[in-house]
Amino acid sequence: MTEPGSTTEPGAAEGNYAGDFAHVGVQATTVHGDVNYYSSPVDASPKVKFATGVRLLEGGMPGKARQLIHEAVVDGHTGNKVCFHWQLALLSGRTWHEMPHEDIMRLRQAPTICRVTAGDSWADGVEIVHRLLNSVQQGNTDPGPLLKDFDELYDPQRAMILRHLELFLDGPLKNQMWHRALQDARRDQMDGDRADRVWKFFHPEPANPRQQEPRPPNIPVGTWVRAVVATVVLAVVLLHIGYLLVRGLQVYALAVYLLSIAGGCLAARGGLEWRFRTERCRAKDQEYAAPRTRTAQPPPGGFANKVDQSFRRYFGRYVPRQTDRATWLAETAGIRKSLRDEIVEVYREQRIGVERISWLIRYRVSEVRKQWENGTLFAYRYELATPLSTKILTLIGLAITVFGGSQVMESAMRLAPLSAARSTALALAAGVITALAWQHIILEYRRYAADKAEATRTQEGCQAAYERWKQKLADKPTDLEMAAWLDRDRKVLLNEALRHYGLSMSDIIAHAFIETPGPRTKRARVQNGPWRYSRYRLFLFLLTSDGIRQLSSELDFERGTLHGWNRVNYRYEAVAAVRVHQPNDDECRFELTLVNGEQIKFNVLTPGQEELQMNEAHGAVSEVTLDAAGFHHTLHVMEGIAAEGKQWIKQERRRQSKQNVA
Known part of the structure; x- marks a missing residue:
């Protein structure tokens, strides 16, 4: 393990190890049962399903968002805005080669299915996403005209594209788009009076004061x-x-x-x-x-x-x-x-x-x-x-x-x-x-x-x-604000990693995050939403041509500051196995074993988190928490490395080429 400020040469011995499998002390638990962004009735209309899917996407849970927006489209809810969000939901949180063939087909057919017509900013957003897809697939194209048109795009479409297409982009376009995303993240990281409002999210709706009735006169x-x-x-x-x-x-x-x-x-x-x-x-x-x-x-x-x-x-x-x-x-x-x-x-x-x-x-x-x-x-x-x-x-x-x-x-x-x-x-x-x-x-x-x-x-x-x-507590931040702030913190952490290793985004073959609760943290969530924490432990895996860079840092979410850096470097061949231990719905442990027997393991979910409210399904909260933590993408990447080693890179590119042709 290297200390903050030190350097590690590429291909360092696989014995470098950061142990993060520590007990997480939770100081307070809050479930905002009075707020519900992320569920809709079974018999909900397509419009309601779409609105719920959009909130899930903004909340950092693209998996469930894809499902609901797709159902809304199938049920006949179409239009420019629907198409734009459907595109982002299909792409968010995963790379091109992670997408199943049916989702690739939906992505390509989305403008036709949704009957997109020119004339508004949503249609402009659909067009930009389509051109970004073509640029990634074709490669070696001049990104200048596309970037010019992208910069002229208004918010929220511009900001949403930067947020949700981070993993998808590749080639010469990747560095340019990353520069814009980082600039926005730094500018907006503490906006919305974050430092003075985040703590309020971890306080529940106060109960009304109740008066203790005095003992009535006791006169026989x-x-x-x-x-x-x-x-x-x-x-x-x-x-x-x-x-x-x-x-x-x-x-x-x-x-x-x-x-x-x-x-x-x-x-x-x-x-x-x-x-x-x-x-x-x-x-x-x-x-x-x-x-x-x-x-x-x-x-x-x-x-x-x-x-x-x-x-x-x-x-x-x-x-x-x-x-x-x-x-x-x-x-x-x-x-x-x-x-x-x-x-x-x-x-x-x-x-x-x-x-x-x-x-x-x-x-x-x-x-x-x-x-x-x-x-x-x-x-x-x-x-x-x-x-x-x-x-x-x-x-x-x-x-x-x-x-x-x-x-x-x-x-x-x-x-x-x-x-x-x-x-x-x-x-x-x-x-x-x-x-x-x-x-x-x-x-x-x-x-x-x-x-x-x-x-x-x-x-x-x-x-x-x-x-x-x-x-x-009247200006308590919404869960959507919490998700947006966390996304900006991730980008700041990624930039620190790139700066430390002297890499650009185009040097990164793939990257993946996992968020776990930090020590002495407070936690809260809205109904049917993921757990949010006052302190996080952020894990970042960078896949480069020379090997894997793993970084972790503790995030003080209220202040938006990172502390306690740990870095571990190992070759692709050093990864022996990746395991996920999930004995029940509210516990999930990630374990990565190196060939020398050392283990890197940490809790993604800790026992006792599945505190269900009315109308919440068993296991649903854990699933959206894992989705919001980026767990599924990270697991896909690390399991691929464990199975194929460095050949995973070539295999992924080969699979991507096949999908592009298809």
């Missing part, structure tokens, strides 16, 4: 019965005591009696406020307190476990300024558990991925950090502290009730001892029962109202955060 029927009955009994007894005082003309005692009742009402009101604040503060303390015992861990891979991991990650990341991480995590352990339990409870039955509520978890954690930094995280202790005035009024009311009640009972006992004693006993019993019953009822309703108000405030904050996040 028996409590209501006790409250009503005891209140009625108390009212009757108090009236009876008042009647005794009126009948005995005890004016002073009657005034004291009314004052003691007012004091009792004052004490009850203040006492309820005091009790409510105390209990609510205690409940908040318990909610936010760190768990004293280790709680059972949810099953690995489940929804609750993923929510746990997400909360741990964001609490570990969002440490307040000037705060020790260990202190922050210890002090917020209870809050973290409370928030986690709330999210799990609200979303557990919604069958959504944690990725869709990551925005909500981030927001809730950021709010905790903000409150910590503002010193308001435990502000409820001050807000719920009972005012001194309430305590004083409660104690005064209680004192008035006790003092006045004793004075009144003494006067009543002098007037009617037996009746007063009976009423006093009933009043005390009914008063206790009434106080306890109504206390429970009122506190439950107040607790529910406070929970409701708190939940509403939280929901309003979450809704505002949700709207902000949706707005931030």
Whole structure:
């Protein structure tokens, strides 16, 4: 293996080897089920099939595009635009000799079948493609007039030809067209605000914030019965005591009696406020307190476990300024558990991925950090502290009730001892029962109202955060943009390889790419589309007259930069075997064995990628991912080398000549 910046002589020993069969760590997985570019109903009209085929072609999946566009043409959908896209689909991603005879015939007959008529830019594009075909087949023709007409062609036809005919072109035309393709790729590599938008593709459509409904007031029927009955009994007894005082003309005692009742009402009101604040503060303390015992861990891979991991990650990341991480995590352990339990409870039955509520978890954690930094995280202790005035009024009311009640009972006992004693006993019993019953009822309703108000405030904050996040993701790149950017990155890599080896495009007999997920990558796809990655490992095979040049580099897709170059050179005779190991639909491993026993192998698909959505066929996602990665063309080339060695070059040219004649 040669290091970046070094050189390797042609025909170097076949022992040079780059090992890239490493584990790929995936940080996040997203499937945009709300976006579907790449499928059409079984009974779709020819127009719909054609439109879907065009999107597949633009998305870098020519295999399925060929099928759908052909079906649309067979069903009668024709015209200049149809013919142009059909031509590109037939040629894209493969060389002339890779095309089966029936596709060659379709390519030649496309203008006639589609009834092409001159007069628009699509017809001009059809004509240019036809002339390019003739130039490749005839060779040794002056490309000047053709290139002049090509340069006068408008976009998108010009750009599409440069993109899809890269492998097909040959001869003196190849260098000229490559120069134009590279120029466009460099110019447009970071267009569309790529650096600020790519990351958004790997975030799913956020789920709506859901409000946790507070626990309804828990008031048993028996409590209501006790409250009503005891209140009625108390009212009757108090009236009876008042009647005794009126009948005995005890004016002073009657005034004291009314004052003691007012004091009792004052004490009850203040006492309820005091009790409510105390209990609510205690409940908040318990909610936010760190768990004293280790709680059972949810099953690995489940929804609750993923929510746990997400909360741990964001609490570990969002440490307040000037705060020790260990202190922050210890002090917020209870809050973290409370928030986690709330999210799990609200979303557990919604069958959504944690990725869709990551925005909500981030927001809730950021709010905790903000409150910590503002010193308001435990502000409820001050807000719920009972005012001194309430305590004083409660104690005064209680004192008035006790003092006045004793004075009144003494006067009543002098007037009617037996009746007063009976009423006093009933009043005390009914008063206790009434106080306890109504206390429970009122506190439950107040607790529910406070929970409701708190939940509403939280929901309003979450809704505002949700709207902000949706707005931030509003310009998420489409899959077609992702495919176009990746195609430009490929061209930049190819140019770096040509520059390093001092080669021109016409020196390259054939070239092939394979794209694999890079380390610590994020991945996402649209429904029925291929996986896209935030980091790629790009492999490039260059077939020259002296041997095979293999290059690999890690692509930071967001920034469009290449890092970590590895180069391997070996002769055609050094290739002993090419294998593809695909034990299931979502795993594919490419292995190239050299005659000295060394192996070059890497994963094209990693296990666990086949995450199907509704209306997705098993294996379909893997197939389009392999198609978009250029796997089929690369496999064709490398299997040919393994089978025929350097003779493959002559055999391919012989096969191409036969097809040209046919």
